[in-house]
Structures are given as structure tokens and as C-alpha cells.
Amino acid sequence: MNERWEASVERLVSRDDVWLTRRHIEEHLRAGRWTEETFLDLVSLHAAQKPNAPAVIDEDGAVTTYGELERASDQFALGLQAMGVCPGDRVALQLPNTHEFLVALMGTAKAGAISVLCHMPYTEHDLAYVLQLTQPKVAVVMATFRNRDYLAPMRRAAADAGCTLALVAVPQAPDGDTVSYADLLRSAAEGAGDSLHDTRPVAVDPFFIMFTSGTTGRPKAELHLHANNLYWIRQLNQTARFEPAAKWLVVTPIAHLTGLGIGCLGALSRGAPVALLSHWDVQRAVSVMRREQPTYLLGATPMLVDLARADDLTASSVPSLRGIVYAGATCPAEILRSLNTKLGADIFACYGYTEGASRTSRALGTVSTSPACPSGNGWMDSKIRWWMSAGRGSNRLVKENSGCAART
Incomplete structure (x- = not known):
């Protein structure tokens, strides 16, 4: 570790709103949860x-290399x-x-x-x-x-x-x-x-600093480190086994951790392309899906409901699609079945993604408006479920995993 690293560690552990110590950081590094990469x-x-x-x-098809x-x-x-x-x-x-x-x-x-x-x-x-x-x-x-x-x-x-x-x-x-x-x-x-x-x-x-939804009060500010953010991305990749070079279409806001972390930073860290929808509109989404032919779609429950009801969205119009990832509110089972029947895509659900970090990172007694630093274990508090198709085009859904252990 060089002088810049040591100076950054000292600044981090000296913050009065962060409970991390040098011992925590060393443990994360030894365990391989954190690396020196960003x-x-x-x-x-x-x-x-x-x-x-x-x-x-971008939504209009403009490409940034x-x-x-x-x-x-x-x-x-x-x-x-x-x-x-x-x-x-x-x-x-x-x-x-x-x-x-x-x-x-x-x-x-x-x-x-x-x-x-x-x-x-x-x-x-x-x-x-x-x-x-x-x-x-x-x-x-x-x-x-x-x-x-x-x-x-x-x-x-x-x-x-x-x-x-x-x-x-x-x-x-x-x-x-x-x-x-x-x-x-x-x-x-x-x-x-x-x-x-x-x-x-x-x-x-x-x-970056991201604000939670504030369902029980004012939104809470969470301070995300480069190390912990990359840890989350790698944990998700390892657990879900996403295809490394696959194209993603992100239709949920990337100012939220779901769209930013799972979608954009996840794809870009692997060197894959990510397509963006500027704001939600089901017809625009269907049009971009047809044009870009993504492997994975990342959205939220209301968006999945709209897509399930879109008459012009079929497996033949988006044959590239292999998975739909969503987070937030629980999606009704009939919507998941409808999407699986129409598109034959695996469906992956994440719950508590942002809040999991908050629970593991905030020191006891810390006020809710104070930025908190994730410890590196936040992902393990999230609830992850896979609703997988038994075969492409199958009508049957299989709940393959509950919790955050790797698939078997």
C-alpha cells in the first residue's frame, strides 16, 4: 500500500459518521471482499x-464507446x-x-x-x-x-x-x-x-452519496466507497452468473442503486455495453428492446406490469432476451408468469439491495440523516430470489433459490 492509500484510510476511519476501523479494512482485504481496484x-x-x-x-441510438x-x-x-x-x-x-x-x-x-x-x-x-x-x-x-x-x-x-x-x-x-x-x-x-x-x-x-427512499422518515444518505461498490457488483455477478459480455437495457432510474449498480456499473465493469431508456414509457421500451436486442432487462415492478400487458412484445421480437432483473416492490406472480410465457426469459428479483448496506454499515445511535459507509457485507443482508424458466418458452416457473447463496 502506498502513501495515498494510507492517507485515504486515515481520512475514512477518522470520520465521525463511519464505524469502520483499520481492522475492518484489513479483514475485507484479506478475505478478498475488497481489492485495490476501482x-x-x-x-x-x-x-x-x-x-x-x-x-x-442512449435511447436515440447514439453510441458512446x-x-x-x-x-x-x-x-x-x-x-x-x-x-x-x-x-x-x-x-x-x-x-x-x-x-x-x-x-x-x-x-x-x-x-x-x-x-x-x-x-x-x-x-x-x-x-x-x-x-x-x-x-x-x-x-x-x-x-x-x-x-x-x-x-x-x-x-x-x-x-x-x-x-x-x-x-x-x-x-x-x-x-x-x-x-x-x-x-x-x-x-x-x-x-x-x-x-x-x-x-x-x-x-x-x-x-458517491445515494439517498434511500425514506419510507419511515426523511431519506437517509449513504456514503458508498469504491471498494464496497465493486464488491457488490462482483458478488452479484458470481451469484447470478450473468453472461460477462451481455448487453443490458436499463429502464429504471440510474440515480438509484438498482439501475446504477446492478445495471450500469455492473455491465461497464465487465466491458459490456449498456443501453439506457431516459424515462419510463412502455412503447419506447419495446421499441428500444427490438432495436438493441439486449440479453438482460433491468426494471422495477410497475415496468414489468406494463411490459406483461404490451401486446406487441413477444419472444420473436426480442429473441436475444435471456433474463429480466428487477428490484423494489414484490411483483405479482401472474405478471412473472406472463412475462416468462411471452418471452421465455429467466427472472431475477432483488430485495433490500440499498437497505441491506444501510443495516450493516450504520453504527448504533447514528442519526438517520448522517451519511454511513457500507462495510462490505451489505449484499449478504439482501434477499435474492430467482424465478427461473424450466426451459426457454416454457410456461412453468421454478423458484430456484431464496437467500444469497450461490445457485446449485
Whole structure:
């Protein structure tokens, strides 16, 4: 371990909202749960080995390759540095499912900063709560989306929270008070900013802050480390045995851990392509499925209900589909049977994915609004079930596993 690693460990264990100790970290490393690799390291490796391979496919079919994703995130990081963002600062992201979200997430991490993930439906009240708690220096916001202005609410929320921040508008800034995402990348490409070598995170550095749903009170902030996030991804891959190079279609919001961790980061860590639906619309989803021919679809229960009722979705229209993954609320058995009959796809359900980390990571007595650091065991508290087809095209569903042991 080098000096940067030791400095990061010291910063982590000295936080008053994290119960991890050096002993915990050493145990995770010895057990192989944590490694010195980060998600960024894996994407950089894929970019070097296959720069022209597709990484992210937007809803309109536009493709961002691994080489382009690597370069754009470097430029974004340099642009943040030019705006005064330093390691440890927070950068709020309020973006839909687009490649810009992943560029901003990776670029923020490369600058040594921590992304604060804000859901698109957040009201000014929600945003003010998040901003007051995390105090980001920059907010990256979709200027308009589905005929709604997102910049003005973010400005008002920042004022209410007493938070002074700069705004970056995606894709273009409508006024002189806001930095344009396109201009940010362009200026960095022309040589602005400092080297990223000294700010690139190590595995025990924070990656992002995500807020839970807050079903029993205000949403709780969870601080996710690079090491623990990669551990979750590898645990899921090992348990579910997803095909490594398979294409994913993510239709659930990637500002949530399901869409981000299981879908985007999982696929990209393996060097696979991920297609995104910007927002839920069943006809758009069917159209993108037909065009992209994904191997796996990642959604939520309401989306599965809509797909089960879509008359124009059949196994012959999406012959590539092998699995449907969903999380959140329980899906009615008749919906699962309908999808299995129509598509012949295995169905994989995850419950307690986000909350599992919270249960294992929060010290006793920690207030619910305080960021907590996952310990590396969060996945083992989640409930995982497979509803598998007995054969492609079969009408019979088999409940193959309950719990988190590997399939047999």
C-alpha cells in the first residue's frame, strides 16, 4: 500500500459518521471482499484494450464507446478542477438515464470528488434537504427535460439550503450564469486544468452519496466507497452468473442503486455495453428492446406490469432476451408468469439491495440523516430470489433459490 492509500484510510476511519476501523479494512482485504481496484480502473482497462467497443447506448441510438467514455470523463474531471472542485468536495447530479450521467459520475470521481445523486422527480423541498446535508460545490443538471425546467428549482433550493454552488447545464446553458456541459468538455480538451494522476481515487475513497427512499422518515444518505461498490457488483455477478459480455437495457432510474449498480456499473465493469431508456414509457421500451436486442432487462415492478400487458412484445421480437432483473416492490406472480410465457426469459428479483448496506454499515445511535459507509457485507443482508424458466418458452416457473447463496 502506498502513501495515498494510507492517507485515504486515515481520512475514512477518522470520520465521525463511519464505524469502520483499520481492522475492518484489513479483514475485507484479506478475505478478498475488497481489492485495490476501482470501477474506474476497470473502465480504463477496457478503454485501452477495446476503445471502439460500445459502452453506453442512449435511447436515440447514439453510441458512446469505451474510448470516448474515458476521454469525456477525463475532460469532465479537468473541467471541474478548473471550476475549483477539490478532492473531497461534493458534486450534485440531477440527470436522467443518459451517457452524460455516467460521464459526470466518472469525471467527478476522477477529480477526487464525491457525486451526490439526485432523482429527477425531486421537488425544491427535496433538493434543499439534500443540498443542505451534503453542501455540494457544483450541481450538474439537465437544463430541460420533458418540458420541465430543472435549473431554476436547483437555484432556489440552493438558496433555501444556504448552499453556494455553480451550475453546469446539460447539454447547453441557456444563460450566462450557468456553465455549459459541452463547453466544459471543450475547454478541458483544449488543455485546461491540472493532471488527474494525483486526484484519481483509491479503493477506500468515497464514490458517491445515494439517498434511500425514506419510507419511515426523511431519506437517509449513504456514503458508498469504491471498494464496497465493486464488491457488490462482483458478488452479484458470481451469484447470478450473468453472461460477462451481455448487453443490458436499463429502464429504471440510474440515480438509484438498482439501475446504477446492478445495471450500469455492473455491465461497464465487465466491458459490456449498456443501453439506457431516459424515462419510463412502455412503447419506447419495446421499441428500444427490438432495436438493441439486449440479453438482460433491468426494471422495477410497475415496468414489468406494463411490459406483461404490451401486446406487441413477444419472444420473436426480442429473441436475444435471456433474463429480466428487477428490484423494489414484490411483483405479482401472474405478471412473472406472463412475462416468462411471452418471452421465455429467466427472472431475477432483488430485495433490500440499498437497505441491506444501510443495516450493516450504520453504527448504533447514528442519526438517520448522517451519511454511513457500507462495510462490505451489505449484499449478504439482501434477499435474492430467482424465478427461473424450466426451459426457454416454457410456461412453468421454478423458484430456484431464496437467500444469497450461490445457485446449485
